Amino acid sequence: MVNIQKAAVIGCGFVGSSTAFAMMQTGVFSELVLIDVNRDKAEGEAMDLSHGLPFTRPMKIHAGDYPDLKDCALIVITAGANQKPDETRLDLVHKNVAIFKAIIPEIVRYNREAILLVVSNPVDILTYAAQKLSGLPKNQVIGSGTVLDTARLKYLLGEHLGIDSRSVHAFIIGEHGDSELAVWSGANVSGVDLDHFCELCGHTRHRENMERIYQDVRDSAYEIIEKKGATYYGIAAAVARIAQCIVRDEHSVLPVSTNLHGLYGVKDLCMSVPAVVGRHGVEKVLEIELSAEEREEFLRSAVTLGEIAQSLKL
Numbered sequence: 001m002v003n004i005q006k007a008a009v010i011g012c013g014f015v016g017s018s019t020a021f022a023m024m025q026t027g028v029f030s031e032l033v034l035i036d037v038n039r040d041k042a043e044g045e046a047m048d049l050s051h052g053l054p055f056t057r058p059m060k061i062h063a064g065d066y067p068d069l070k071d072c073a074l075i076v077i078t079a080g081a082n083q084k085p086d087e088t089r090l091d092l093v094h095k096n097v098a099i100f101k102a103i104i105p106e107i108v109r110y111n112r113e114a115i116l117l118v119v120s121n122p123v124d125i126l127t128y129a130a131q132k133l134s135g136l137p138k139n140q141v142i143g144s145g146t147v148l149d150t151a152r153l154k155y156l157l158g159e160h161l162g163i164d165s166r167s168v169h170a171f172i173i174g175e176h177g178d179s180e181l182a183v184w185s186g187a188n189v190s191g192v193d194l195d196h197f198c199e200l201c202g203h204t205r206h207r208e209n210m211e212r213i214y215q216d217v218r219d220s221a222y223e224i225i226e227k228k229g230a231t232y233y234g235i236a237a238a239v240a241r242i243a244q245c246i247v248r249d250e251h252s253v254l255p256v257s258t259n260l261h262g263l264y265g266v267k268d269l270c271m272s273v274p275a276v277v278g279r280h281g282v283e284k285v286l287e288i289e290l291s292a293e294e295r296e297e298f299l300r301s302a303v304t305l306g307e308i309a310q311s312l313k314l
């Protein structure tokens with residue numbers, strides 16, 4: 001039996017420690033286990049985080065090992081190499097698949113009930129790898145996918161329009177990486193078509209502006225890595241949001257990376273599309289309407305990822 005309020009983070013680097021910090025702020029967890037090959041790192045992070053507890057809500061944060069996963073309801077995996085300047089996310093695949101081959105069997109040895117939430121990159125390929133290596137039901141193994149990219153899109157559109165980013169409804173789907181795409185055809189501000197809303201704000205040149213915003217979203221990780229070496233606060237906030245949605249069984253629609261099972265004709269591959277997320281992971285994958293051009297881009301994204309996934313022979 002899992003404890004719905006107990007979670008673990010495997011990999012306590014920039015992303016893992018920031019994620020633990022963001023999860024601690026949510027107040028929905030009573031226990032958080034931190035695991036890293038570098039035990040000192042996990043212990044140091046657990047101590048540092050715990051010293052902030054008097055300012056949040058009581059919970060237990062401690063370093064641990066795989067047997068401590070036994071009753072976790074959620075296991076977040078952020079272990080692995082990160083991108084160096086000039087590296088793409090897909091360049092990380094062999095290093096991080098090797099790490100997953102060590103981690104995933106250890107997880108399922110102690111716990112086959114938890115939701116596995118993959119964050120390490122390339123996240124779509126590693127979510128696929130985690131599904132294959134764990135043998136768990138596919139809805140139970142999900143990736144953070146384009147939840148972060150979608151937040152970046154909403155933020156930039158919010159800035160462009162001078163509007164609260166939470167009132168902007170738009171998705172980035174496909175690969176969390178260079179072939180991702182923005183679904184402009186369905187984008188809106190609280191039900192008002194995006195182009196129309198732009199005109200109300202005095203913006204014309206939709207194509208040009210949207211292309212610039214899309215490129216800023218797609219390339220923002222490169223820019224941040226160039227300037228500060230790694231990205232972690234944005235993804236930490238995104239993971240805490242997904243984590244809350246699972247623990248509180250919210251049934252929110254989030255663009256997580258999930259096995260598509262033939263959606264848009266894509267079989268046995270993980271990519272991001274809007275999906276209903278709750279206590280059981282992905283509960284329903286939504287087939288949103290795409291323009292012919294968007295569908296073509298999505299399928300191109302699938303071909304790139306499919307070739308890599310097949311080459312791993314998992």
Ligand SMILES: NC(=O)c1ccc[n+]([C@@H]2O[C@H](COP(=O)([O-])OP(=O)(O)OC[C@H]3O[C@@H](n4cnc5c(N)ncnc54)[C@H](O)[C@@H]3O)[C@@H](O)[C@H]2O)c1
Nearest residue numbers: 011012013014015036037079080081082083119120121235
């Ligand atoms: N999905 C996203 O949107 C997103 C965003 C940012 C970063 N990332 C990815 O997250 C991952 C982590 O990035 P980071 O900046 O935290 O890197 P980092 O180097 O700071 O941390 C990685 C941690 O993983 C640990 N680790 C390595 N092998 C391990 C193993 N076998 N078992 C347990 N722990 C192990 C390391 O000791 C280290 O502490 C990278 O793959 C990065 O690309 C994903």
